Amino acid sequence: MEGIPGSGLAKGLAVTAKTMAHRAHTRQYPDVEPDLPPRSRGVIALFEENCTVCMLCARECPDWCIYIDSHKEEVVVPGAARPRQRNVLDRFAIDFSLCMYCGICIEACPFDALYWSPEFEYAEYDIRDLLHEKDRLREWMWTVPPPPAHDPMGEPAKEETTAARKAAR
Amino acid sequence: MIEVIIRVLGVVVAFLTLPLLVGQTEHKVMAHMQGRLGPMYAGAFHGWAQLIADGVKFVQKEDISPADADRPVFRIAPVIALLPYLVALLFIPLGPGDWLVGQPIDIGLFVVLAVVGVGVVAVLMAAWSSANKYSLLGGLRAAAQLLGYELPFVLAAASVAMAAGTLSLPGIVAAWRPWWLLWQLPAMVVFFVAGLAEIRRPPFDMPIADSELVFGYMTEYTGLRFAFFLLAEYAGIVVISALTVVLFLGGWKGPFDGQVGWLWTLVKTFAVSFVVIWVRVAYPRLREDQLQRLCWLVLVPVSLGQLVLTAAVRVLA
Numbered sequence: 001m002e003g004i005p006g007s008g009l010a011k012g013l014a015v016t017a018k019t020m021a022h023r024a025h026t027r028q029y030p031d032v033e034p035d036l037p038p039r040s041r042g043v044i045a046l047f048e049e050n051c052t053v054c055m056l057c058a059r060e061c062p063d064w065c066i067y068i069d070s071h072k073e074e075v076v077v078p079g080a081a082r083p084r085q086r087n088v089l090d091r092f093a094i095d096f097s098l099c100m101y102c103g104i105c106i107e108a109c110p111f112d113a114l115y116w117s118p119e120f121e122y123a124e125y126d127i128r129d130l131l132h133e134k135d136r137l138r139e140w141m142w143t144v145p146p147p148p149a150h151d152p153m154g155e156p157a158k159e160e161t162t163a164a165r166k167a168a169r
Numbered sequence: 170m171i172e173v174i175i176r177v178l179g180v181v182v183a184f185l186t187l188p189l190l191v192g193q194t195e196h197k198v199m200a201h202m203q204g205r206l207g208p209m210y211a212g213a214f215h216g217w218a219q220l221i222a223d224g225v226k227f228v229q230k231e232d233i234s235p236a237d238a239d240r241p242v243f244r245i246a247p248v249i250a251l252l253p254y255l256v257a258l259l260f261i262p263l264g265p266g267d268w269l270v271g272q273p274i275d276i277g278l279f280v281v282l283a284v285v286g287v288g289v290v291a292v293l294m295a296a297w298s299s300a301n302k303y304s305l306l307g308g309l310r311a312a313a314q315l316l317g318y319e320l321p322f323v324l325a326a327a328s329v330a331m332a333a334g335t336l337s338l339p340g341i342v343a344a345w346r347p348w349w350l351l352w353q354l355p356a357m358v359v360f361f362v363a364g365l366a367e368i369r370r371p372p373f374d375m376p377i378a379d380s381e382l383v384f385g386y387m388t389e390y391t392g393l394r395f396a397f398f399l400l401a402e403y404a405g406i407v408v409i410s411a412l413t414v415v416l417f418l419g420g421w422k423g424p425f426d427g428q429v430g431w432l433w434t435l436v437k438t439f440a441v442s443f444v445v446i447w448v449r450v451a452y453p454r455l456r457e458d459q460l461q462r463l464c465w466l467v468l469v470p471v472s473l474g475q476l477v478l479t480a481a482v483r484v485l486a
Contacts, residue, residue: 012451016202026206 038148040118041101043132044094045140050113053087057105057114065098066105067091092134097127115144176272184255187438188403189220194439195403195446196220202450223396230392237300238389246298247390247397250291253284254404261411262339264421264430270339277338278330281412282323285367288405289315292369292376295398296386307385310457311369311376317461318366318373321468325360328472328479329353329416342420349417352482356475357417359468361441364413366464368405370445372452375460410441 027034036042053070069091074083106114117140124130132140196219200207208216234240260277262270274280289312296308330336332353333344350357366373377385387398414420414437421430423437455463 009452013447016447016451019204020198020201022204024201024204024206028206028209
């Protein structure tokens with residue numbers, strides 16, 4: 001086949017004809033919603049009720065795009081010797097113009113207050129509007145999908161195996 | 170008088186619709202050949218009105234002539250690029266008889282070839298008057314290319330004219346027999362390839378070569394004048410395809426050609442236009458030296474050989 005003169009030309013025509021016969025893979029995005037893979041990183045949602053203002057996320061953030069303000073409140077617990085102190089969150093903001101979507105804050109959060117949401121349509125005309133305050137971050141929480149099911153063939157989590165071993169003992 | 174008006178009107182309508190049809194086909198065919206969808210929005214159904222939208226856009230754009238440009242020449246060049254194809258369309262027959270051709274004349278082939286050759290003048294005018302080195306480079310490449318390819322183009326056409334024994338385009342179709350497909354095959358290939366080069370279609374778009382010459386002789390054009398050059402390209406596809414069909418593919422001949430001969434001409438023209446688009450998508454651009462080599466070392470000898478073959482068959486048969 002290689003030796004015949006003009007076979008390369010014929011091959012070129014054949015390739016384009018074959019491509020034309022197949023359906024295009026184009027997704028008509030604004031008209032048709034894309035089906036995103038599980039664990040897509042669209043936006044970071046804040047589950048405010050879980051936040052204890054431990055500041056771990058803000059410290060771990062590589063580009064320092066998380067802003068946290070808080071104050072302490074005294075909670076009088078009946079029967080306790082002295083009032084307890086509690087952190088109250090005043091401000092929690094993520095600047096998505098700085099965020100690089102590494103997800104370290106979500107990994108770092110010990111109280112499961114931060115989640116990935118697959119929503120990505122929050123472009124703005126003004127870069128300052130990309131600073132999402134805590135009520136907006138709380139709103140994203142409604143778009144967080146349930147965690148995907150475990151891989152049926154995967155090995156069980158470490159917690160599960162230790163729990164099972166303890167129960168057997 | 171009324172007859173003249175009707176004929177001219179018919180040709181103008183064909184001139185305004187057929188290139189747009191070909192252009193739209195190119196949009197869609199090229200897109201699908203590249204695994205895309207092409208225009209999808211204009212006109213709501215698969216972007217059928219894309220070229221109309223393009224036209225509206227071009228009309229709205231500012232008409233700029235560069236400060237150093239030779240203004241009258243610069244402004245008239247797009248019109249001169251477009252006009253030859255309009256004139257050529259006047260003489261291409263859709264079907265037998267006097268009513269399916271813009272203007273029946275005995276030397277149709279000669280006139281059409283002469284008129285299509287005017288294109289090089291428009292390109293040179295546009296190139297030189299733009300006062301832009303890229304334009305000038307593109308224009309000179311175009312001149313070298315068009316002058317070179319004119320030769321095999323005319324020789325191939327001469328072969329079929331010799332075979333038919335007439336220069337009249339309807340006469341050539343009338344004399345055409347299916348076995349000419351084989352006999353005139355080299356001439357057909359030469360004519361088609363040289364025709365592609367004549368209208369500067371890829372893979373022969375060295376004068377435009379947007380990756381090295383910006384946009385060749387069209388660099389300085391905007392708005393409607395640029396649109397004229399684009400329209401001239403698509404009108405060129407129609408004219409070259411129609412000429413290939415009339416000269417080599419038997420024009421209106423086909424099953425039921427008594428009733429729907431004109432339809433056969435149109436169908437064949439669109440089939441050849443499709444091949445023009447297909448070739449554009451499939452092949453990379455020829456380098457300048459490869460371009461000239463193909464012309465002088467392949468096409469000219471082949472067309473001369475075809476001429477000898479045609480003459481021999483005519484004399485012996």
